[in-house]
Amino acid sequence: MTASAKVTQPIRPYGDRKDDGRIQLSFTLPVSASGRAKEAARRLCEQMGLSNIAVSTMEPAGDGFSFFVVYASTGQTVDFAEIIVPEVTAPAWSFKEVNAIIRHHIGRKLVIVGACTGSDAHTVGIDAIMNMKGYAGDKGLEAYPWIDAHNLGAQVDNAALLARSKELSADAILVSQIVTQRDVHRENAKRMIELARRIGLRDVLLVLGGPRIDHKLARELGYDAGFGPGTRPSQVASYILQAILARKGLQPADALASALEHAH
Amino acid sequence: MHALPIDPAVVDECRALAAQVADRVQGFIGAHTTVSIERTVLRSFGVDGVDGEGVPLVNRCVERYRQSGALNRGIAAIVGLLLRRSPQLSIQEAAEELAFGSSLPEGDALLSALDAERDEIAQILRAPTEQAMAKIDDARAQRIAAWQRLGLGPDRAKPEGDVIRPGGGPPLKYVIVATGNIYDDADQARAAAQVGADVIAVIRSTAQSLIDYVPYGATTEGYGGTWATQENFRIVRRALDEEQEKLGRYLQQTNYSSGLCMPEIAYLGAVERLDMLLNDAMYGILFRDINPKRTLCDQYFSRRVIARAGMIINTGEDNYLTTADAVEKAHTVLASQFINEAFAFRAGLKEEQMGLGHAFEIDKALPDSFVLELSQALLVRQLFPKHPIKWMPATKHKTGDIFWSHRVDGLFDLVGVMTGQTIELLGMMTEAIHTPLLHDRFAAIKGADYVFTAAKSLGKELRFDPDGLVVRRARQVLDDACAMLRKVAQEGLFAAIAAGEFADVKRPEQGGRGLDGVIARHPSYQNPILAVLEGRSA
Numbered sequence: 173m174t175a176s177a178k179v180t181q182p183i184r185p186y187g188d189r190k191d192d193g194r195i196q197l198s199f200t201l202p203v204s205a206s207g208r209a210k211e212a213a214r215r216l217c218e219q220m221g222l223s224n225i226a227v228s229t230m231e232p233a234g235d236g237f238s239f240f241v242v243y244a245s246t247g248q249t250v251d252f253a254e255i256i257v258p259e260v261t262a263p264a265w266s267f268k269e270v271n272a273i274i275r276h277h278i279g280r281k282l283v284i285v286g287a288c289t290g291s292d293a294h295t296v297g298i299d300a301i302m303n304m305k306g307y308a309g310d311k312g313l314e315a316y317p318w319i320d321a322h323n324l325g326a327q328v329d330n331a332a333l334l335a336r337s338k339e340l341s342a343d344a345i346l347v348s349q350i351v352t353q354r355d356v357h358r359e360n361a362k363r364m365i366e367l368a369r370r371i372g373l374r375d376v377l378l379v380l381g382g383p384r385i386d387h388k389l390a391r392e393l394g395y396d397a398g399f400g401p402g403t404r405p406s407q408v409a410s411y412i413l414q415a416i417l418a419r420k421g422l423q424p425a426d427a428l429a430s431a432l433e434h435a436h
Numbered sequence: 437m438h439a440l441p442i443d444p445a446v447v448d449e450c451r452a453l454a455a456q457v458a459d460r461v462q463g464f465i466g467a468h469t470t471v472s473i474e475r476t477v478l479r480s481f482g483v484d485g486v487d488g489e490g491v492p493l494v495n496r497c498v499e500r501y502r503q504s505g506a507l508n509r510g511i512a513a514i515v516g517l518l519l520r521r522s523p524q525l526s527i528q529e530a531a532e533e534l535a536f537g538s539s540l541p542e543g544d545a546l547l548s549a550l551d552a553e554r555d556e557i558a559q560i561l562r563a564p565t566e567q568a569m570a571k572i573d574d575a576r577a578q579r580i581a582a583w584q585r586l587g588l589g590p591d592r593a594k595p596e597g598d599v600i601r602p603g604g605g606p607p608l609k610y611v612i613v614a615t616g617n618i619y620d621d622a623d624q625a626r627a628a629a630q631v632g633a634d635v636i637a638v639i640r641s642t643a644q645s646l647i648d649y650v651p652y653g654a655t656t657e658g659y660g661g662t663w664a665t666q667e668n669f670r671i672v673r674r675a676l677d678e679e680q681e682k683l684g685r686y687l688q689q690t691n692y693s694s695g696l697c698m699p700e701i702a703y704l705g706a707v708e709r710l711d712m713l714l715n716d717a718m719y720g721i722l723f724r725d726i727n728p729k730r731t732l733c734d735q736y737f738s739r740r741v742i743a744r745a746g747m748i749i750n751t752g753e754d755n756y757l758t759t760a761d762a763v764e765k766a767h768t769v770l771a772s773q774f775i776n777e778a779f780a781f782r783a784g785l786k787e788e789q790m791g792l793g794h795a796f797e798i799d800k801a802l803p804d805s806f807v808l809e810l811s812q813a814l815l816v817r818q819l820f821p822k823h824p825i826k827w828m829p830a831t832k833h834k835t836g837d838i839f840w841s842h843r844v845d846g847l848f849d850l851v852g853v854m855t856g857q858t859i860e861l862l863g864m865m866t867e868a869i870h871t872p873l874l875h876d877r878f879a880a881i882k883g884a885d886y887v888f889t890a891a892k893s894l895g896k897e898l899r900f901d902p903d904g905l906v907v908r909r910a911r912q913v914l915d916d917a918c919a920m921l922r923k924v925a926q927e928g929l930f931a932a933i934a935a936g937e938f939a940d941v942k943r944p945e946q947g948g949r950g951l952d953g954v955i956a957r958h959p960s961y962q963n964p965i966l967a968v969l970e971g972r973s974a
Binding site: 199200231233299303304305326327 | 626627628630631642643646723724725758759760761831832835836868869873874875878879882940
């Protein structure tokens with residue numbers, strides 16, 4: 173091996189033995205269940221490049237529909253070593269720590285405005301992050317004495333959200349997008365960014381969240397960060413806070429240390 | 437089923453308190469009308485169609501007289517006045533004239549004509565009102581005839597009565613279709629029925645509850661669902677009409693009489709032979725930020741229509757537990773069910789038409805979560821014995837793990853069958869991922885069939901330890917609900933909603949959408965449709 177040789181780490185799905193490539197899939201074909209339908213399902217998998225195909229279930233799912241469960245092997249590998257995914261880097265500050273740092277380093281409440289935008293009426297996500305109660309035992313942003321949280325609710329126009337954020341001099345805007353049919357969440361999230369740019373809202377942090385959102389997608393759409401399912405309010409608060417501190421040239425560890433020292 | 441040993445005096449107190457709560461609001465309702473109620477009056481007279489911009493004619497008429505201040509006499513009175521002046525006009529032509537013409541006087545001249553000719557106007561409106569009722573009654577008769585002829589399936593009692601009810605057997609399997617395209621919805625409704633679904637709900641496009649008009653015609657694009665339109669109702673009903681003959685059991689359709697067009701959807705559902713309607717002002721207030729006054733007035737009128745049409749309402753208490761904690765706030769669901777029942781009684785609904793909602797939403801990580809769910813389901817079943825209770829699946833604590841999710845739904849199905857819930861919206865393994873695909877529905881129905889069959893007689897076998905967790909929990913929830921109702925009765929429903937007592941969501945009395953569509957009735961206000969629905973003569 174020469175010094176310049178790259179380290180690789182090829183991986184493949186693990187079913188029963190290393191590198192056997194076993195996967196399962198299920199789908200419906202718009203034909204009635206029959207021997208031909210089963211063969212169609214098998215060939216479809218073959219055309220996907222799969223091998224060792226076992227159609228374990230074929231069931232009628234209504235007239236002219238059959239449902240399949242298939243096990244098969246893939247010969248594909250991915251090189252895990254070369255995969256780089258942007259992930260939100262934020263310290264895991266607690267409720268108390270976030271408040272202490274804001275108090276010491278910002279000296280005023282952070283203003284955070286959130287909404288489900290566009291036609292989206294599902295407030296579960298934004299409520300979990302913003303409402304007092306929070307999520308999974310982690311208090312929501314409304315509960316933070318040093319955060320001024322405004323949950324505007326559902327079906328908020330992008331323009332209305334931006335206008336309200338400007339009015340409140342928001343430090344960060346949380347955009348929640350849940351409905352994913354025909355990629356409406358992407359489209360709407362993108363339009364929000366375009367509008368924000370057009371009206372010259374630049375300093376404010378734009379954070380996107382939702383069950384089909386990740387940091388990579390959010391960055392692609394022009395947001396500062398993206399949070400997916402399972403995110404806790406303190407993670408969002410920590411992210412926003414460290415991003416604001418970074419603009420002031422403050423390192424997270426130093427910020428915490430001096431805030432705690434000051435608190436004692 | 438073996439009854440839980442709970443104190444009947446507490447139950448009686450809950451009902452008495454809920455009655456007080458409803459009566460206080462009923463006074464407000466009786467003194468007001470709304471733009472959507474008035475539009476429904478026009479629709480029931482037969483006014484149909486949209487203008488070049490897609491705005492329904494009923495909206496044009498009502499908006500014009502709202503702005504001129506004459507709507508407090510009732511749009512029916514204005515129609516009647518025009519028909520008196522121009523007897524050759526059909527109702528449809530009269531509506532076009534009202535929207536765009538100039539043959540009626542304006543301002544004070546119009547108001548004094550409406551007041552002076554009140555009795556003559558009432559006389560003219562008698563025939564159109566009778567026709568409007570006949571349309572609702574015909575649709576009901578058709579539904580009941582089809583149900584009595586076909587039944588709901590072999591495991592049900594022989595259909596009897598004038599409200600569709602399951603007559604024993606496991607919960608009705610209720611599934612949603614939500615493709616956005618009504619023709620795909622109809623295909624998926626058929627497929628679901630073929631594998632065992634009893635009730636098909638076409639989920640509405642997400643923005644629909646907040647738009648103040650009913651879209652028109654067949655639609656093929658929607659977000660998170662499909663627009664509720666009269667034509668879309670017909671398309672799905674046609675598919676179910678065909679399918680039920682093949683399957684030999686009556687198939688039910690449901691949609692959403694909620695949001696700003698609540699009464700109009702109730703009317704369209706009534707004449708297009710829908711069987712159930714989601715109908716709950718509290719849901720609109722809390723989760724769609726619709727103005728409380730607006731939607732409580734709308735709810736009353738729509739429930740009057742639903743009562744006449746013999747449909748079943750589904751209420752939305754299950755949703756409280758998506759924002760509030762299902763253990764801590766279980767009693768708010770129960771309290772709201774009592775209030776919803778009281779409102780429903782005041783709108784002429786029978787218990788058999790009150791599909792009160794509740795849900796399997798307790799955090800699955802909590803020890804004994806299943807036992808607590810069981811307790812509440814038994815309690816609700818016992819307190820509302822004749823009501824077609826609507827049992828809703830887990831949503832809040834679901835993740836993208838379909839295998840785990842399918843297991844959760846199995847436990848949900850078990851509670852449903854062992855406690856005798858009436859209507860069960862089947863849980864989907866892909867909850868929290870996407871609106872259900874065809875095979876998600878198939879898997880849910882197959883799974884539910886297994887559980888319903890396997891545990892068919894389990895409910896009858898159950899006896900609970902009078903000092904055990906199930907009974908203690910049921911008593912606690914009932915006591916807490918009663919305490920909450922005492923508070924709500926004292927401060928009033930509007931104040932309680934504003935204080936965030938329900939679902940942890942605060943909605944002020946003057947806030948939310950649609951308040952400008954609420955109008956105080958003038959002493960000479962006329963609404964012959966409502967009069968007949970209320971059992972008064974027009």
